[in-house]
Amino acid sequence: MALRRQIRVGSQWMYADEAHKALREALRVMEDEKLADAHGGHHLPWIRRYVFSTDHKWIGIQYGVTALLFLLLGFCLMILMRLQLGWPGQAFSIMKVLGESRAPGGVLLPEAYNQLGAMHGTIMIFLGIVPLAVGAFGNYLVPLQIGAPDMAFPKLNMASYWCYFPGGLLMLASFLAPGGTAQSGWTSYPPLSVIASQGQTWWLVGMVFLITSSLLGSVNFIVTIIQLRAKGLSYMRFPFFVHAQFVTSFLLLLAFPPLEAAAVLQLMDRVAGTSFFLPSGLVVSGQALANAGGGNPLLWQHLFWFLAHPEVYVLILPAMGIVAEIIANNTRKPLWGYKSMVFATVFLGFMSFVVWAHHMFLTGMGTTISAFFQTTTMIISIPSVIILSSLFISLWGGAIRFNTPMMFALAFLPMFGIGGLTGLPLGLAATDIHLHDTYYVIGHFHYVVAPGTIFAMFAGIYYWFPKATGRKLNEFWGKVHFWISFVCINGIFFPMFAQGLAGVSRRLYDGGMQYAHAKQIASQTNPFMSICAIGLLAAQVPFIFNFFSNAIAAALGRRDEGLGSNPWQATTMEWAATTSPPLAHGNFEVLPVVYRGPYEYSVPGETAEFIPQHTPVTEPAPRGGALLPATAVAMREN
Amino acid sequence: MDAHAHASVGHAELEIPYNVHPRPDTGLYNGKLGVWLFLASEVMLFGALFSSLILLRTGAESWPRGYEFLNVKLATFNTFILILSSVTVVMAWSHLRLGNLKKGRVYISATVLCALIFLTAKGFEYSHEFQEGRFPKTNNFLAIYFTMTGLHGLHILGGVIVFLYFLGPGAKMWAKEPERYTNRIEIVGLYWHFVDLVWIFLFPILYLM
Amino acid sequence: MTDPAAAVEPGVDIHEHAGIGDPNAHHHSPEQIRREMKVYLAVFAGLAVLTALTVGACYGLNLPVHQAIIVALIIASVKGFLVAGFFMHLLSEKKVIYGILILTVIFFIFLMALPISHHANPFGS
Numbered sequence: 001m002a003l004r005r006q007i008r009v010g011s012q013w014m015y016a017d018e019a020h021k022a023l024r025e026a027l028r029v030m031e032d033e034k035l036a037d038a039h040g041g042h043h044l045p046w047i048r049r050y051v052f053s054t055d056h057k058w059i060g061i062q063y064g065v066t067a068l069l070f071l072l073l074g075f076c077l078m079i080l081m082r083l084q085l086g087w088p089g090q091a092f093s094i095m096k097v098l099g100e101s102r103a104p105g106g107v108l109l110p111e112a113y114n115q116l117g118a119m120h121g122t123i124m125i126f127l128g129i130v131p132l133a134v135g136a137f138g139n140y141l142v143p144l145q146i147g148a149p150d151m152a153f154p155k156l157n158m159a160s161y162w163c164y165f166p167g168g169l170l171m172l173a174s175f176l177a178p179g180g181t182a183q184s185g186w187t188s189y190p191p192l193s194v195i196a197s198q199g200q201t202w203w204l205v206g207m208v209f210l211i212t213s214s215l216l217g218s219v220n221f222i223v224t225i226i227q228l229r230a231k232g233l234s235y236m237r238f239p240f241f242v243h244a245q246f247v248t249s250f251l252l253l254l255a256f257p258p259l260e261a262a263a264v265l266q267l268m269d270r271v272a273g274t275s276f277f278l279p280s281g282l283v284v285s286g287q288a289l290a291n292a293g294g295g296n297p298l299l300w301q302h303l304f305w306f307l308a309h310p311e312v313y314v315l316i317l318p319a320m321g322i323v324a325e326i327i328a329n330n331t332r333k334p335l336w337g338y339k340s341m342v343f344a345t346v347f348l349g350f351m352s353f354v355v356w357a358h359h360m361f362l363t364g365m366g367t368t369i370s371a372f373f374q375t376t377t378m379i380i381s382i383p384s385v386i387i388l389s390s391l392f393i394s395l396w397g398g399a400i401r402f403n404t405p406m407m408f409a410l411a412f413l414p415m416f417g418i419g420g421l422t423g424l425p426l427g428l429a430a431t432d433i434h435l436h437d438t439y440y441v442i443g444h445f446h447y448v449v450a451p452g453t454i455f456a457m458f459a460g461i462y463y464w465f466p467k468a469t470g471r472k473l474n475e476f477w478g479k480v481h482f483w484i485s486f487v488c489i490n491g492i493f494f495p496m497f498a499q500g501l502a503g504v505s506r507r508l509y510d511g512g513m514q515y516a517h518a519k520q521i522a523s524q525t526n527p528f529m530s531i532c533a534i535g536l537l538a539a540q541v542p543f544i545f546n547f548f549s550n551a552i553a554a555a556l557g558r559r560d561e562g563l564g565s566n567p568w569q570a571t572t573m574e575w576a577a578t579t580s581p582p583l584a585h586g587n588f589e590v591l592p593v594v595y596r597g598p599y600e601y602s603v604p605g606e607t608a609e610f611i612p613q614h615t616p617v618t619e620p621a622p623r624g625g626a627l628l629p630a631t632a633v634a635m636r637e638n
Numbered sequence: 639m640d641a642h643a644h645a646s647v648g649h650a651e652l653e654i655p656y657n658v659h660p661r662p663d664t665g666l667y668n669g670k671l672g673v674w675l676f677l678a679s680e681v682m683l684f685g686a687l688f689s690s691l692i693l694l695r696t697g698a699e700s701w702p703r704g705y706e707f708l709n710v711k712l713a714t715f716n717t718f719i720l721i722l723s724s725v726t727v728v729m730a731w732s733h734l735r736l737g738n739l740k741k742g743r744v745y746i747s748a749t750v751l752c753a754l755i756f757l758t759a760k761g762f763e764y765s766h767e768f769q770e771g772r773f774p775k776t777n778n779f780l781a782i783y784f785t786m787t788g789l790h791g792l793h794i795l796g797g798v799i800v801f802l803y804f805l806g807p808g809a810k811m812w813a814k815e816p817e818r819y820t821n822r823i824e825i826v827g828l829y830w831h832f833v834d835l836v837w838i839f840l841f842p843i844l845y846l847m
Numbered sequence: 848m849t850d851p852a853a854a855v856e857p858g859v860d861i862h863e864h865a866g867i868g869d870p871n872a873h874h875h876s877p878e879q880i881r882r883e884m885k886v887y888l889a890v891f892a893g894l895a896v897l898t899a900l901t902v903g904a905c906y907g908l909n910l911p912v913h914q915a916i917i918v919a920l921i922i923a924s925v926k927g928f929l930v931a932g933f934f935m936h937l938l939s940e941k942k943v944i945y946g947i948l949i950l951t952v953i954f955f956i957f958l959m960a961l962p963i964s965h966h967a968n969p970f971g972s
Contacts, residue, residue, distance in 0.1 A: 258686035273775030693962030
């Protein structure tokens, strides 16, 4: 039986007849281009290429840079808060940037502290992490990892960025509203939020923009993953990152609308004078409110948390996806328990819809409902444990490479562990009575999101930066960034558990100093935590320099010539695509076909140290005898 | 090798696979899946409002029956009009599948007409309520009534705008890609049926209970 | 030796049907389409009748609130089924769509259970 001839084209082995077809197609394209160029060219004008781009890679970069800037802003707001918490009532010249009305003489007013608090949370979650994790990493990588030319709806993708960005600007503009911005927490509980000043309305409208952006994006992701995956890419061959983004998109799709509805209702309460959330007989500053009453503040809490609980899984799942990719790559072995991880992720997504009222244990709910939500909350910890344990066990027996992305990914594991474990006493009503609305909660969720998700984001940036720019970030400064951040971030958040257990409430502008039971621990820990916060800010400086200097160098065309297109020797398909920049429209000259699982590292019996997913399974060996070494198979000449 | 196996590198308009013809294993083209996902999110949006209505009503000391305040006859007429518009849009799609653009446009125009009649009737309803001194802030029943019918009305308006686009500049697509145009009408039609579906529940819940 | 490329191409010729027809088939015959159009008109008639029935029962006959709720919701569900099943051709849709909608219905039920659970079990009960 005659063998079909195979030749090597770039990084891929192709059947010769298919290669011939591809070559004919390439020649046809070049002819088209020549003709088009002769007719004045079809290259897009600058505004359609860089502002209103429909290329998922560029949109991903737009999301990424915008989100990182918002994260920095949210962090700076927190620094101002920590100055106040560490040294309550003291004047700081930097506070003057908030203006005289908020910080007369450089002393932060309590109302201003509340504004910073509400906006810190909002900006970090909705303008920072979700756009970075989903909009940036998801947009950039998912089509590449599934072998697609772009997202299913490129124009919709562009629309979702251009819904996010104005929404973000509107949120920032709310600082300029008379009376200041939203100051009822990121949770925006009525009646306080309904009677609050104008900035709250802008906040609500901004939220509508952001929710719309997320909805458009989630539709795009789901259709892309189901419809545009390459030939041979069955669901159980997805890189884990794609599974994580898939489930995340369903959470965004189905959980956000109730918050949108709630935002509309709160807007009606504020603007049209309705009483959806205002009970009868409400008295504010000695005056009875002239509204109809009959509303229910708990209705807002139910609708809000119906979204906000799935939202926290939106914050963590992409991070787990990133960490999984980096761990597999830097241990040079497949993920342990891939199948369990996938099913755990799906189960986690489903369960996330039925735990929301564990945020409401202290609202006067009956014992039956409370028991229901405690049970579901305990159950939902199981898939998290499965995923975390699988990632830990994946390290066993690995040939670990301790590069910067791997350092951040490794740190994620115990940090998320601490965050997850501290969630348990919060999920049980008996202990939650003591810990609800204390610093324990703040410590818990910051551990999951800050040394958890944000570290995973950093890991992803260091890991995929060469993909996007053709340059690696500086390893030395990367490690400096990592170590100082790691130490300082624990310094900020670990004492919060002690504070919470001692009874220090959250959202207190003086950090607890006004309460006798809290005073001692607050004065002992708050200054230390604030110093660590400043240290954490300082640790970001090398990262900012590293990031922007390399990004600008790449934009000026200075690529790292020795890097190659697969500097981490990875198996997933994003490394097989044309190196950016230039941003290759359509990603792959020929759409890949998938023959293998996502993590064929150190496969027993194979000579190659790693085998990319799209490498054909050939037997016998291709012409030339023994299989070529991995570097030759996987490295592409640019 | 299917047409989709080659990405058009360097062309301004990127060719996305399965935009018009369905993917074999799912049996769907991209837009169809996309619109159903969008409708799923809309189910959750209106569901949250229905849920709020139930919570407020079951917790209220008193709650009026809809027809104490509202014009049931006008709303019944509106219900017939909206159901009629659902029929016209599905007829439009059928005629487009038969290759008849002219009849398709007639039925799409009929759909738009029905929608505008609905909105006009709604306008009369609202102004009558305002004249009688009944505003959203008057009580929670009226608050939820105005909010839900208002949001529903905005959805109708959105549909009208899209239909007008496909009657106007969007119709150019028929000349080059009739199948893609027909798919687009199918997709808007699905959205339109959903808007009708919401009204089918909204009407009795607000007006008759 | 099998052609490895062919072995990994999933479902090239498989059309997964999840119902009585295939609305995505672009080779529907004109007769089939005309038959569907007649079905649409029949559904319209049914919807009109059911609307008149709802109004007649709840408003015309002035049923008490509890009965009105049950009757109206049952009739609305039937109308909804007709619109979804025939106009939106859900009765002949693909499995993927069914899966998404079932998931949505489950979460919708959670959302509806929210107010009921809220009132059913107040603190102290």
